[in-house]
Amino acid sequence: MTLLVTGGCGFIGTNFIRLHVSERRERIVNLDKLTYAGNRRNLEDLPESLHVLVEGDVADGELLKRVFSEYKPRALVHLAAESHVDRSILGPGEFVRSNIVGAFTLLEAARGYYEGLTPPERESFRFLSVSTDEVFGSLGPEDPPFTEESPYAPNSPYSASKAAADHLVRAYHKTYGLPVIVTNCSNNYGPYQFPEKLIPLVILNALNLKKLPVYGDGRQIRDWLHVSDHCRALSLALEKGRPGESYNVGGGAESANIDTVRILCELLDEKRPEPAVESRASLIEHVRDRPGHDRRYAVDCRKIERELGYRPLVRFKDGLSSAVDWYLDNPRWVESVVSGEYRNWNRRNYGESYE
Ligand code: NAD
Ligand code: TYD
Numbered sequence: 001m002t003l004l005v006t007g008g009c010g011f012i013g014t015n016f017i018r019l020h021v022s023e024r025r026e027r028i029v030n031l032d033k034l035t036y037a038g039n040r041r042n043l044e045d046l047p048e049s050l051h052v053l054v055e056g057d058v059a060d061g062e063l064l065k066r067v068f069s070e071y072k073p074r075a076l077v078h079l080a081a082e083s084h085v086d087r088s089i090l091g092p093g094e095f096v097r098s099n100i101v102g103a104f105t106l107l108e109a110a111r112g113y114y115e116g117l118t119p120p121e122r123e124s125f126r127f128l129s130v131s132t133d134e135v136f137g138s139l140g141p142e143d144p145p146f147t148e149e150s151p152y153a154p155n156s157p158y159s160a161s162k163a164a165a166d167h168l169v170r171a172y173h174k175t176y177g178l179p180v181i182v183t184n185c186s187n188n189y190g191p192y193q194f195p196e197k198l199i200p201l202v203i204l205n206a207l208n209l210k211k212l213p214v215y216g217d218g219r220q221i222r223d224w225l226h227v228s229d230h231c232r233a234l235s236l237a238l239e240k241g242r243p244g245e246s247y248n249v250g251g252g253a254e255s256a257n258i259d260t261v262r263i264l265c266e267l268l269d270e271k272r273p274e275p276a277v278e279s280r281a282s283l284i285e286h287v288r289d290r291p292g293h294d295r296r297y298a299v300d301c302r303k304i305e306r307e308l309g310y311r312p313l314v315r316f317k318d319g320l321s322s323a324v325d326w327y328l329d330n331p332r333w334v335e336s337v338v339s340g341e342y343r344n345w346n347r348r349n350y351g352e353s354y355e
Pocket of ligand 1: 006007008009010011012013031032033034035036037038039056057058059078079080081082083084097098102130131132133162185186187188189194
């Protein structure tokens with residue numbers, strides 16, 4: 001049996017493939033374009049019998065046809081996307097191409113493949129599309145968390161591109177009967193996350209005594225989900241989810257950015273005491289707010305809990321502590337991703353003092 005995964009060399013893909021291979025010993029074919037966010041070394045230690053990397057673009061229809069006919073996957077998990085809100089603000093075009101045209105091209109290829117399957121193969125085929133809670137827009141402080149019924153109201157080019165993909169996925173179920181499942185998860189954190197996102201950025205900057213950029217007042221709230229909990233939820237959705245349904249996945253850990261940054265500073269002060277600064281919290285700098293910045297995300301996961309038995313297991317502080325340990329223990333990985341491209345990005349987004 002073979003499972004097709006797209007974007008498997010990124011943060012969530014790497015964690016998902018590692019979990020899947022260790023639990024199920026099933027071969028993964030991983031189609032990844034290896035953008036700045038994809039790292040082939042993340043999975044290099046897996047044997048070829050369990051992991052095949054195909055370097056390519058989900059928006060390349062001819063390549064997709066070849067991959068489907070050569071590897072005959074029993075199902076697929078679609079993760080490939082441009083994933084960073086700030087990059088979508090400075091360059092939305094790539095988000096439309098990879099996230100919308102890419103999803104469409106993959107749906108078309110999957111539809112052609114699905115139509116050629118035998119009835120029992122069709123019965124078990126699944127197209128699991130991994131999306132975000134950001135498609136629902138922004139919550140006020142007293143609003144109830146997002147449910148699967150919340151209206152779509154994306155505010156950034158990133159979330160708009162993910163919303164467009166979700167709509168296409170839904171339409172392929174309603175129109176063509178493709179057995180799709182969508183998951184909408186909250187902010188992930190954990191090992192292998194590219195250090196452009198808040199948590200690894202703060203860990204690495206604080207470790208190196210660089211400034212810690214907090215957008216605006218820092219009171220924006222995110223519902224943090226440890227990537228290991230998310231990957232368990234993805235496995236449940238893939239194996240037991242109902243076609244045509246969407247499932248919200250959250251971590252049950254709402255935290256304001258400034259509080260998250262302060263916890264990380266305390267953890268680093270404890271784990272790597274630094275006589276040059278009394279506390280890393282003194283490195284915090286409030287910088288210009290992100291345009292269209294969503295104030296609060298929170299996810300109601302009662303549906304996936306009720307139907308599939310999912311519950312987040314990692315407590316936020318424990319997850320942050322283990323994430324800090326992972327970045328401290330893996331300096332070679334950090335060096336390999338902090339390339340010239342990364343320094344250019346920091347200069348573009350934060351200005352020269354953050355290079
Ligand atoms: P990531 O940026 O770490 O990795 C994305 C991967 O996709 C990379 O390996 C990259 O090379 C690959 N990729 C990008 N464009 C591609 C293309 N056109 N063709 C083939 N491969 C391509 O992202 P992530 O954090 O691992 O997120 C994975 C998925 O989960 C995305 O769809 C994202 O929208 C979604 N998601 C992420 C989060 C989060 O907190 N990280 C939260 C909600 C949803
Ligand atoms: P991020 O990790 O980019 O995820 P998302 O924008 O998808 O939620 O950002 C998490 C929160 O942290 C978000 O409210 C923006 C904020 N943030 C900062 O305050 N400073 C930063 O340098 C970054 C990257 C994010």
